[in-house]
Amino acid sequence: MVLCLARAIDFLHPAVSEHHLRVAYAASCVAEELGLSGVQIEDVLIAGALHDLAAVSSPAWAGLLEEALTQDLLSRTQIAQEVHRHGMQGYLMLRDCVPFAQAAHAIRFHHVDWDFGRGSEFGGIPVPLSSHILRLADRVAVLPGDSANVLAQVADMRAAVAAGRDRLFHPDVADAFDVISHKESFWLDLTSRHKERILMRRFGGATVPLDLEGLRALSRIFGKIIDYRSSFTATHSSGVAAASEGLATYLGLAPQQRGMIGVAGYLHDIGKLAVPPALLDKPGRLTAQEMFVIKQHPYYTHQILSAVPGLEQVNIWASLHHERLDGTGYPFRTRDIPLGARIIAVADVFTAISEDRPYRRGMTRAECLAILDKQVCDGALDGDIVSILRREFDEIQQIRNLSQQIAIA
Ligand SMILES: [Fe+2]
Ligand SMILES: [Fe+2]
Ligand SMILES: [Fe+2]
Structure with a gap:
C-alpha cells in the first residue's frame, strides 16, 4: 500500500x-x-x-x-x-x-x-x-x-x-x-x-499486514494529503468517510464492512492527486478542457488502488463514486454499482453540499434533502440510502461535522 x-x-x-x-x-x-x-x-x-x-x-x-x-x-x-x-x-x-x-x-x-x-x-x-x-x-x-x-x-x-x-x-x-x-x-x-x-x-x-485499524489510520493520512491540496475542500475526505460510515451503520452493515467503507471514503478522491491544485481551487466556472481533467480523477483512483493487494473491494466502492444508477455517470458508465459504492456516492454529495467552504456556508437540512431527492428522481442516487439519511439526518450531520472539525485540528 x-x-x-x-x-x-x-x-x-x-x-x-x-x-x-x-x-x-x-x-x-x-x-x-x-x-x-x-x-x-x-x-x-x-x-x-x-x-x-x-x-x-x-x-x-x-x-x-x-x-x-x-x-x-x-x-x-x-x-x-x-x-x-x-x-x-x-x-x-x-x-x-x-x-x-x-x-x-x-x-x-x-x-x-x-x-x-x-x-x-x-x-x-x-x-x-x-x-x-x-x-x-x-x-x-x-x-x-x-x-x-x-x-x-x-x-x-x-x-x-x-x-x-x-x-x-x-x-x-x-x-x-x-x-x-x-x-x-x-x-x-x-x-x-x-x-x-x-x-x-x-x-x-x-511486509507487515495492516489490520483494519492500521489501514484506517493510513487512509486517514492519505485523506489529509488529498484534502490539503485544496483550500475549497480542506476536510472533504474526512467528512465523506464519517458520513458513509454513519450511513453504513444505519443500514445495518457489520463493523468490518463499515470500517472498510470508511477507508473507501477517505480514499475516494485519491485520483485528485493527478489534478493540478490550481484547477481544484479555481474560482468561477471551469472550461470544457478543465472539466475533462477533473473528470479523470475517479479513473485514477481506480488505477492507484488497483495496485494494492487486499483493497479490491475498497477500490470498487471508492472509484465508482461518480457513477449513476441510470448508467450515465463516469468514468465507467456502469449500472452495476454495489451497495458500498452507492453509500459513498450519497455521502460524497451530502458532504459536498453540507460542508462549509471558504466562499459559502453549508446548506441547511431542507436544502440538502431537496438536492438529494432530486438526484434520486433523476436516476443518480439510491433512494433507500437517501431515505436513511433523511431519517437520521441530524445524527449523520453531527458525525460528519465533528470529523471535519477534528481534521482541521
Ligand atoms: Fe524533502
Ligand atoms: Fe525528496
Ligand atoms: Fe470525486
Whole structure:
C-alpha cells in the first residue's frame, strides 16, 4: 500500500519522475548494505516512499520542493529552514500512526547534512542514521539525467556523492553507497519503471499486514494529503468517510464492512492527486478542457488502488463514486454499482453540499434533502440510502461535522 501511495504522490511531480519510489529503493539498498535488520530496512523503505509527503500536499511548497530536489541549494539558510519544515510536517502527519512511527522519525530530519559530525543532532535532538540514509538517497534519486544512458553517467554520479562524504553525507552511509553503486544493476533498478515489483521482490519479506485499524489510520493520512491540496475542500475526505460510515451503520452493515467503507471514503478522491491544485481551487466556472481533467480523477483512483493487494473491494466502492444508477455517470458508465459504492456516492454529495467552504456556508437540512431527492428522481442516487439519511439526518450531520472539525485540528 505504501508503495502504491508513493506512486500516487509521484503523480504530482512529473518534473522529478518517480522521486519517492527512487528514494525508497536507494535508501533500502543502503540500509541493507549497512547491515540493518529486516524491520529497520522496512522502516527506511517506508520513510523513503513517503518522505516528502508534507511538501507535495501543499501547493505552496511545490516550487520550493522542485528547487530543492533539482539543485543542491540547501546551504542557503532560508531555503534550508523551509526544507526542514516539510520534514517536520511529515513527521507530525505520520508519527501517531503506529506502523509508521519509526519512519516518521527518519523523515523528520531527512535534510540534515552530516556536516563533519555536527549533523548527529539537530536542535539538540539526536538525528537517527535512517535520516542520513534518506539524505543521501534523496540526492541520489535526482542524479540520473534523461539525456544519456544511465550507465554512461555512473562514474560522474558516484564521484558527486563521494565528494559530499562527511560534508553532506554520513561517512558510513556514503561508504555503503560506494559499494552498492558499483553495480550496474543498482542504477538500472533505480531508473526502472517497475520499481514496486523490484522493491517487493527484494524487501517484500519484511511486509507487515495492516489490520483494519492500521489501514484506517493510513487512509486517514492519505485523506489529509488529498484534502490539503485544496483550500475549497480542506476536510472533504474526512467528512465523506464519517458520513458513509454513519450511513453504513444505519443500514445495518457489520463493523468490518463499515470500517472498510470508511477507508473507501477517505480514499475516494485519491485520483485528485493527478489534478493540478490550481484547477481544484479555481474560482468561477471551469472550461470544457478543465472539466475533462477533473473528470479523470475517479479513473485514477481506480488505477492507484488497483495496485494494492487486499483493497479490491475498497477500490470498487471508492472509484465508482461518480457513477449513476441510470448508467450515465463516469468514468465507467456502469449500472452495476454495489451497495458500498452507492453509500459513498450519497455521502460524497451530502458532504459536498453540507460542508462549509471558504466562499459559502453549508446548506441547511431542507436544502440538502431537496438536492438529494432530486438526484434520486433523476436516476443518480439510491433512494433507500437517501431515505436513511433523511431519517437520521441530524445524527449523520453531527458525525460528519465533528470529523471535519477534528481534521482541521
Ligand atoms: Fe524533502
Ligand atoms: Fe525528496
Ligand atoms: Fe470525486
